[in-house]
Amino acid sequence: MALITPRTLSGFKDRLPKEALAKAHLLSKVSSVFMNFGFVPIETPHLEYAEVLVKQGSEEIQKELYRFKDHGDRDVALRFDLTVPLARFVSQYKNEVDLPFKRFAIGNVFRGERAQRGRYREFTQCDFDFIGSDSISCDAEILQVIYASLVGLGIDEFTIWLNHRKILNGICEYCGIVGERNVNATLRIIDKLDKIGKEAVSAELQKELSLSSTQADNLLEYTSIKQQGDSESFFKQISFMEEWNENTREGIKDLKALYAVLEPLQMDRDTYRVNFSIARGLGYYTGIVYETTLNALKSIGSVCSGGRYDNLTRTFSKDKMSGVGASIGIDRLLAALEELNLLDKKATSARALIVCMDSTYFGYAHFLAESFRRSKVPIEVYPEISKLKKQFGYANAKGHEFVIVIGESEFNSKTLTLKNMTSGMQMDKLSFLKALTLIQEDEPEELKI
Amino acid sequence: MALITPRTLSGFKDRLPKEALAKAHLLSKVSSVFMNFGFVPIETPHLEYAEVLVKQGSEEIQKELYRFKDHGDRDVALRFDLTVPLARFVSQYKNEVDLPFKRFAIGNVFRGERAQRGRYREFTQCDFDFIGSDSISCDAEILQVIYASLVGLGIDEFTIWLNHRKILNGICEYCGIVGERNVNATLRIIDKLDKIGKEAVSAELQKELSLSSTQADNLLEYTSIKQQGDSESFFKQISFMEEWNENTREGIKDLKALYAVLEPLQMDRDTYRVNFSIARGLGYYTGIVYETTLNALKSIGSVCSGGRYDNLTRTFSKDKMSGVGASIGIDRLLAALEELNLLDKKATSARALIVCMDSTYFGYAHFLAESFRRSKVPIEVYPEISKLKKQFGYANAKGHEFVIVIGESEFNSKTLTLKNMTSGMQMDKLSFLKALTLIQEDEPEELKI
Numbered sequence: 001m002a003l004i005t006p007r008t009l010s011g012f013k014d015r016l017p018k019e020a021l022a023k024a025h026l027l028s029k030v031s032s033v034f035m036n037f038g039f040v041p042i043e044t045p046h047l048e049y050a051e052v053l054v055k056q057g058s059e060e061i062q063k064e065l066y067r068f069k070d071h072g073d074r075d076v077a078l079r080f081d082l083t084v085p086l087a088r089f090v091s092q093y094k095n096e097v098d099l100p101f102k103r104f105a106i107g108n109v110f111r112g113e114r115a116q117r118g119r120y121r122e123f124t125q126c127d128f129d130f131i132g133s134d135s136i137s138c139d140a141e142i143l144q145v146i147y148a149s150l151v152g153l154g155i156d157e158f159t160i161w162l163n164h165r166k167i168l169n170g171i172c173e174y175c176g177i178v179g180e181r182n183v184n185a186t187l188r189i190i191d192k193l194d195k196i197g198k199e200a201v202s203a204e205l206q207k208e209l210s211l212s213s214t215q216a217d218n219l220l221e222y223t224s225i226k227q228q229g230d231s232e233s234f235f236k237q238i239s240f241m242e243e244w245n246e247n248t249r250e251g252i253k254d255l256k257a258l259y260a261v262l263e264p265l266q267m268d269r270d271t272y273r274v275n276f277s278i279a280r281g282l283g284y285y286t287g288i289v290y291e292t293t294l295n296a297l298k299s300i301g302s303v304c305s306g307g308r309y310d311n312l313t314r315t316f317s318k319d320k321m322s323g324v325g326a327s328i329g330i331d332r333l334l335a336a337l338e339e340l341n342l343l344d345k346k347a348t349s350a351r352a353l354i355v356c357m358d359s360t361y362f363g364y365a366h367f368l369a370e371s372f373r374r375s376k377v378p379i380e381v382y383p384e385i386s387k388l389k390k391q392f393g394y395a396n397a398k399g400h401e402f403v404i405v406i407g408e409s410e411f412n413s414k415t416l417t418l419k420n421m422t423s424g425m426q427m428d429k430l431s432f433l434k435a436l437t438l439i440q441e442d443e444p445e446e447l448k449i
Numbered sequence: 450m451a452l453i454t455p456r457t458l459s460g461f462k463d464r465l466p467k468e469a470l471a472k473a474h475l476l477s478k479v480s481s482v483f484m485n486f487g488f489v490p491i492e493t494p495h496l497e498y499a500e501v502l503v504k505q506g507s508e509e510i511q512k513e514l515y516r517f518k519d520h521g522d523r524d525v526a527l528r529f530d531l532t533v534p535l536a537r538f539v540s541q542y543k544n545e546v547d548l549p550f551k552r553f554a555i556g557n558v559f560r561g562e563r564a565q566r567g568r569y570r571e572f573t574q575c576d577f578d579f580i581g582s583d584s585i586s587c588d589a590e591i592l593q594v595i596y597a598s599l600v601g602l603g604i605d606e607f608t609i610w611l612n613h614r615k616i617l618n619g620i621c622e623y624c625g626i627v628g629e630r631n632v633n634a635t636l637r638i639i640d641k642l643d644k645i646g647k648e649a650v651s652a653e654l655q656k657e658l659s660l661s662s663t664q665a666d667n668l669l670e671y672t673s674i675k676q677q678g679d680s681e682s683f684f685k686q687i688s689f690m691e692e693w694n695e696n697t698r699e700g701i702k703d704l705k706a707l708y709a710v711l712e713p714l715q716m717d718r719d720t721y722r723v724n725f726s727i728a729r730g731l732g733y734y735t736g737i738v739y740e741t742t743l744n745a746l747k748s749i750g751s752v753c754s755g756g757r758y759d760n761l762t763r764t765f766s767k768d769k770m771s772g773v774g775a776s777i778g779i780d781r782l783l784a785a786l787e788e789l790n791l792l793d794k795k796a797t798s799a800r801a802l803i804v805c806m807d808s809t810y811f812g813y814a815h816f817l818a819e820s821f822r823r824s825k826v827p828i829e830v831y832p833e834i835s836k837l838k839k840q841f842g843y844a845n846a847k848g849h850e851f852v853i854v855i856g857e858s859e860f861n862s863k864t865l866t867l868k869n870m871t872s873g874m875q876m877d878k879l880s881f882l883k884a885l886t887l888i889q890e891d892e893p894e895e896l897k898i
Contacts, residue, residue, distance in 0.1 A: 004764050014493050014494070031477075047527075078496075092455035112520040261811045316453055383590070
């Protein structure tokens with residue numbers, strides 16, 4: 001029988017234990033944050049009717065769709081995001097789901113785009129949305145979830161940049177740019193500010209939208225306004241914009257209402273700031289929008305973005321369904337945590353490894369392991385009898401903190417020989433139990449295990 | 450614009466919050482058990498080269514495969530299990546992965562089989578395997594993981610039925626059935642025992658394999674041996690079989706070695722018993738095999754099955770890679786937990802709901818919620834100002850235990866009005882904090898929140 005070459009498709013990725021463990025840890029942390037706020041998981045299939053997916057997606061998405069005929073000759077496709085399935089879901093179950101509805105979804109999506117460094121054709125999305133309410137309380141909560149997620153992951157220096165679609169519309173209106181198409185084109189160009197710089201943006205604005213240089217400069221001036229100090233002085237500083245038009249007035253009013261909910265909280269006020277250059281999801285968002293950057297690693301871009309939209313289910317229903325939601329960029333966040341040295345670089349979840357010098361000690365080894373696990377210490381038993389060098393090598397490669405050796409004398413006297421893998425030293429049982437925080441510093445040695 | 454009907458493909462399933470929460474809870478429990486034993490997650494893509502998947506699968510699997518041409522005209526398919534991708538993975542990364550290798554994988558797989566009640570074309574598998582060691586310590590550990598998983602889910606009455614492929618081969622040999630094909634045909638017929646009964650099985654054995662009625666009866670007699678009491682008397686009872694042939698001798702020796710590792714443990718000895726009728730995965734398994742039934746719900750079938758195999762990677766490599774593993778039947782287990790009333794039937798992860806009588810109280814409401822969350826109490830803030838009836842209805846439908854009402858007087862005096870949703874009664878803050886176990890029974894009321 002000819003052998004098959006073991007390989008993955010181009011643009012698809014396996015995760016080895018170190019990386020998969022780090023990702024599982026991250027997803028478990030953020031899931032528990034979501035649930036603490038009362039967000040619940042839902043599940044939708046990876047495969048859907050193509051017509052369910054394509055209508056709402058852009059043309060680019062259509063080209064990237066994994067679409068084929070199934071066994072029943074149905075036109076089907078793999079989902080390319082979690083938002084379209086959510087829209088289908090809330091339209092389909094509107095009688096079962098009580099509004100307001102708070103859901104989160106963590107799942108893989110598929111896009112057949114050209115494979116490039118750091119971009120994959122299958123990747124994980126992590127979305128949370130608060131649907132069916134226009135209340136500012138929802139916007140405030142989504143921001144709290146972002147805050148709690150990042151703090152929960154050990155990141156404390158980050159900024160959630162806030163803006164409002166209406167303020168952007170209002171600035172455009174004030175600068176003489178009207179019509180959705182022109183406004184969107186303008187915002188798309190301004191979005192390049194970080195990449196190509198002020199002058200190039202100004203030139204492009206003048207060329208593409210036939211703006212005067214004054215118009216372009218004004219646009220750039222207003223969209224580059226950022227909150228520096230406390231909110232009171234910031235809102236005073238931008239109060240002149242409230243005179244401009246209904247759009248700026250409403251946008252600023254919403255931001256003030258948001259701050260009224262957020263500022264009583266213990267959540268650090270320095271972590272959220274208004275920034276009029278944040279554009280995000282041009283056609284989709286209609287209210288407050290945000291991006292989150294890590295202060296020590298701005299270059300990596302936004303690790304969590306989102307905002308308010310006013311019509312999620314337009315392709316499925318005539319009823320408007322508004323909401324607010326955000327998406328955590330799992331891959332980006334993992335890369336950031338790695339760069340910030342906040343990732344555990346182990347290939348095992350176990351803290352200790354038990355090795356036996358003879359197979360007749362396995363019963364005792366598993367008995368010990370069972371006792372440690374009951375005390376919440378993850379531990380594993382090396383299953384082979386081999387040279388200690390091999391077993392210590394295994395522990396070293398995987399990242400166990402301790403190795404417990406069971407030889408004849410340990411087995412007969414029901415004791416352990418312990419080695420601390422970090423120091424390379426032997427240790428006594430008391431220091432071991434202390435290291436595992438199974439006993440307190442001053443507690444007398446009691447043989448709990 | 451014409452509206453799209455929101456619908457899922459036939460044989461595919463959405464999970465609403467109640468069900469998705471229960472499943473997420475189950476998967477989180479078993480994942481933490483896996484990790485306590487040092488099993489690590491890996492990730493492989495949902496989509497693979499078709500040739501990677503089909504060679505190892507049966508013909509039936511080939512017919513059920515979701516297979517198509519991708520954008521680059523590659524012949525690709527959705528995975529139909531997690532074992533073939535594991536075999537591909539360990540062949541591909543044999544230099545990166547240290548053996549013995551313990552991995553778990555939880556993921557969705559796809560089979561385009563005829564849709565029927567309780568069977569779906571996309572479903573979740575949950576596998577854990579210990580690869581690259583022939584040691585009985587691994588077999589013992591897989592069984593411990595099954596035990597710890599079920600106990601962790603609150604199930605305490607279950608039986609892990611053990612058998613050994615060699616004992617089955619040895620029984621067949623003793624009864625005059627030789628050749629892999631005949632042995633497999635025999636086991637396939639014996640596997641129907643529970644469904645069609647002894648007489649029908651005997652008739653089928655005589656007809657299909659041209660056995661005499663004595664041969665058939667002997668086969669049925671030996672395969673219906675089950676361990677009743679302790680292992681010592683059981684092994685004494687079956688010692689006559691050790692005389693038969695090499696197969697029965699080796700099989701019984703392995704089972705004895707397994708018991709020598711398991712019996713020193715605190716793990717309840719009544720939960721694992723030998724049963725010579727367990728056949729399982731005919732071509733694949735070669736050593737100890739097992740199925741797990743719930744004592745109170747035997748009809749549901751095995752909720753966790755597995756065993757030892759001696760060549761995982763045969764389609765990818767000439768090197769033999771042996772191992773032992775098992776699979777938890779997530780859907781079956783969920784159904785069982787539901788029937789045993791062990792499932793939380795809530796549609797929310799939050800214990801309490803805060804409702805405000807006026808939008809100016811949102812800041813205070815979120816401040817309160819933030820304090821509870823810091824004390825590990827999941828809680829949510831109702832985002833709308835509406836009639837209390839509506840908000841209480843929301844809490845009732847989702848399953849919140851408590852509702853906290855913030856009206857003018859509560860806001861001004863920074864207190865709470867509390868309602869216990871189970872009793873329907875108002876409660877004071879002290880009883881509330883006790884109910885949340887935030888304070889101990891005898892602790893004086895201190896305003897921690």
